[in-house]
Amino acid sequence: MDQLPKLREEIDQLDDQILELLNKRAKVAMEIGHLKKVLRKPFYVPSRERAIFERLRKENPGPFPSDAIETVFREIISASLSLEYPMKVVYLGPKATFTHVAALQKFGKLAQLAACKSIAAVFDEVASGRALYGVVPVENSNEGAVTHTLDMFLESDLKIIEEHYLEISHDLLVREGELNDIRRIYSHPQALDQCRRWLEDHLPHAQQVVVTSTARAAQIVADEPHSAAIASRHAANLYKLRVLESNIQDNHENYTRFLVIGREMLERSGHDRTALLFAFKDRPGVLGEMLEPFKKHGLNLMKIESRPVKKKAWEYVFFLDIAGHIEDPELTAAVKELEEYATLLKVLGSFRRNR
Ligand SMILES: O=C(O)C(=O)C[C@]1(C(=O)O)C=C[C@@H](O)C=C1
Numbered sequence: 267m268d269q270l271p272k273l274r275e276e277i278d279q280l281d282d283q284i285l286e287l288l289n290k291r292a293k294v295a296m297e298i299g300h301l302k303k304v305l306r307k308p309f310y311v312p313s314r315e316r317a318i319f320e321r322l323r324k325e326n327p328g329p330f331p332s333d334a335i336e337t338v339f340r341e342i343i344s345a346s347l348s349l350e351y352p353m354k355v356v357y358l359g360p361k362a363t364f365t366h367v368a369a370l371q372k373f374g375k376l377a378q379l380a381a382c383k384s385i386a387a388v389f390d391e392v393a394s395g396r397a398l399y400g401v402v403p404v405e406n407s408n409e410g411a412v413t414h415t416l417d418m419f420l421e422s423d424l425k426i427i428e429e430h431y432l433e434i435s436h437d438l439l440v441r442e443g444e445l446n447d448i449r450r451i452y453s454h455p456q457a458l459d460q461c462r463r464w465l466e467d468h469l470p471h472a473q474q475v476v477v478t479s480t481a482r483a484a485q486i487v488a489d490e491p492h493s494a495a496i497a498s499r500h501a502a503n504l505y506k507l508r509v510l511e512s513n514i515q516d517n518h519e520n521y522t523r524f525l526v527i528g529r530e531m532l533e534r535s536g537h538d539r540t541a542l543l544f545a546f547k548d549r550p551g552v553l554g555e556m557l558e559p560f561k562k563h564g565l566n567l568m569k570i571e572s573r574p575v576k577k578k579a580w581e582y583v584f585f586l587d588i589a590g591h592i593e594d595p596e597l598t599a600a601v602k603e604l605e606e607y608a609t610l611l612k613v614l615g616s617f618r619r620n621r
């Protein structure tokens with residue numbers, strides 16, 4: 267029993283040391299910030315952050331859980347960054363959507379996060395310089411591409427500076443009561459669709475109501491008895507709801523890939539992915555020819571997606587992801603060759619691969 271005060275005293279002393287070290291670290295980060303201002307280098311360097319997380323995880327002797335390292339250091343780095351530069355980051359809102367969760371995981375609680383009403387508004391805020399970075403969804407492992415985001419790259423000159431994967435867990439949130447009290451279920455159409463089988467089995471008589479986001483569903487349910495929302499755990503916290511059931515999606519392999527967009531291209535990290543878009547004049551076999559330079563230069567095509575060019579019926583633009591950085595000589599050469607045939611070619615960014 268009398269050991270407890272002694273052990274707590276020990277913890278207090280260790281906390282003092284941690285605090286002292288955190289302040290020492292913050293001072294070094296501020297120095298880096300000054301240097302970056304002079305050298306006109308970007309303040310936010312995701313590849314450096316990833317390298318820090320990976321090194322610490324590898325060197326952790328335990329028993330501090332390795333899985334907690336990124337969470338703890340995420341906030342330490344986010345706090346350091348806020349001292350280097352007060353960074354405004356916009357995301358596709360409203361608050362408590364999965365995009366908000368992704369933005370928090372990427373930038374931490376100390377970044378000034380602001381919600382935008384549409385993907386176009388996120389692009390606008392970053393392009394105008396009112397925000398430094400933006401976070402938008404680009405692809406879901408079950409639903410495919412978020413076409414609004416792809417279409418924005420046609421008009422915009424913004425660059426992709428990072429990708430982030432988030433495992434999507436749909437939870438059933440209520441204000442009060444149990445399953446058999448629920449008469450109405452609110453959610454975004456994609457979330458309702460992804461939980462279809464579970465809803466048929468457990469709530470076959472409840473009315474399904476489509477709203478603009480999972481977060482909006484949680485907000486409605488906070489004021490409405492006998493109703494439930496399908497939304498994130500994060501939304502449950504924000505709107506003080508109870509998680510009645512978690513992970514109710516039919517397919518448990520459910521991930522969304524998000525992009526961080528900014529105004530500058532990033533330097534090579536050594537493990538990069540380059541995204542570009544191109545269009546060409548249609549004739550038989552031309553798509554195969556367009557891809558030939560990548561094969562010739564031994565490059566790995568990771569993904570191809572097509573979208574209609576809206577101004578002209580039956581014309582398409584292709585989005586291509588290739589392993590490597592645009593400054594890698596093989597990739598530079600392949601893109602140069604592609605440029606000769608293309609009617610439109612745009613490099614959307616080279617960024618560190620997170621998979
Ligand atoms: O190393 C840098 O470039 C820093 O600015 C320091 C630091 C950090 O706190 O470790 C902060 C922000 C960057 O995104 C990466 C790392």
